[in-house]
Amino acid sequence: MTSSEAVPTEPAPFRRMVPRSKAESHRAATPLELFFDLCFVVAVAQAGSQLAHDLAAGHLGHGLYSYAFAFFAIWWAWMNFSWFASAYDVDDVPYRLTTLVQITGVLILAAGVPRIFADQDLTLSVVGYVVMRLAMVTQWLRAASCESGGARTMALRYAAGITVCQVGWGLVLLVPESARVWVLPLGIVAELSVPALAELHTQSNWHPHHIAERYGLFTLIVLGETVSAATLAMQAALDEHEALGELIPLAAGGILICFAAWWIYFARPVHHILTSNRRSFLWGYGHYLVLGSAAAIGAGMEVAIEYATGEAHIGAKAATAAVTVPAALYLFTVWLLHARHSKRGPAQVLLPVAAVAVLLCTLFGESGVLAAGLVCAAAVAVGVTLHSRQSQV
Structure with missing residues (x-):
């Protein structure tokens, strides 16, 4: 290392708590x-x-x-x-x-x-x-x-x-x-x-890029917890019941839903949306539904798995609804908070239509989770295709 290179130093034990600049470059999660x-x-x-x-x-x-x-x-x-x-x-x-x-x-x-x-x-x-x-x-x-x-x-x-x-x-x-x-x-x-x-008269110095990254990271972690919960439930069901034929469609549908949930959330940067306190507060508050529904998908997968192994005390449609309802809510709220600001033409209605289609998958009963996963995957594929065509115009 040359003498001109900066040597990283530990932060001072005590500092004045002054606000950080909203224009700070490379502001990232710590x-x-x-x-x-x-x-x-x-x-x-x-x-x-x-x-x-x-x-x-x-x-x-x-x-x-x-x-x-x-x-x-x-x-x-x-x-x-x-x-x-x-x-x-x-x-x-x-x-x-x-x-x-x-x-x-x-x-x-x-x-x-x-x-x-x-x-x-x-x-x-x-x-x-x-x-x-x-x-x-x-x-x-x-x-x-x-x-x-x-x-x-x-x-x-x-x-x-x-x-x-x-x-x-x-x-x-x-x-x-x-x-x-x-x-x-x-x-x-x-x-x-x-x-x-x-903050009625004075706004705190929150950083748009940083806030967008923080919400994205927490969404990632919640989706990861959803996958983990579903995996553990699947493992327990296989160990106790060996119902492989019933569980494979559930696993496929659940994986497709989670993968699509990740893809859709991170399809476009969102920091440009956070231009004022009013818009940013609504965006931040709306994530209660995004994060809550993302976590509930994992809970729903546990319910669907319990139904498949005969341990749930509800019917097939109710067990499927435990997955399709939060999945549909997730799709709609991500569209409401993110996608509608950057989409145009047919792409603007893609996620609301997909949300309705996922809800309708409840009617398929035991095969509803797989159907919902296929709908989510199709929504991603159509979205990518539409974006590609629009980019070429």
């Missing part, structure tokens, strides 16, 4: 962010597994309600950290330690997910969630101490809003279980309102 994502997948896996158990047992309403709440807690804490890190990641010792506290919180939350599904016991999950969110408060207070003017006001609004919400979640534990079905949505609305109110 190893800490990747570690953060991987730890969150533990909670995603727990929620998906419990959803599969409820659906296979025929407890549709209970399963969907519990899954929606559990996944919101996971997704919202992840999302808040990601947007904050995009603007204020100083990568010093206090920042790293605070992030590790947040990871501890998600592990506590993950441990409590089975209790949410089993008997609606929210205590452990709420404790884990509050740990994550109060750690986020300290990050915003630190940012406020280094800011001035409108940016300082924004950071303090974040800290105050998140704190109020956590007090509210603590009070939720005192509410009778029969009333929680009405109270929990209020808490969710309050959480969703904090960023909009905090």
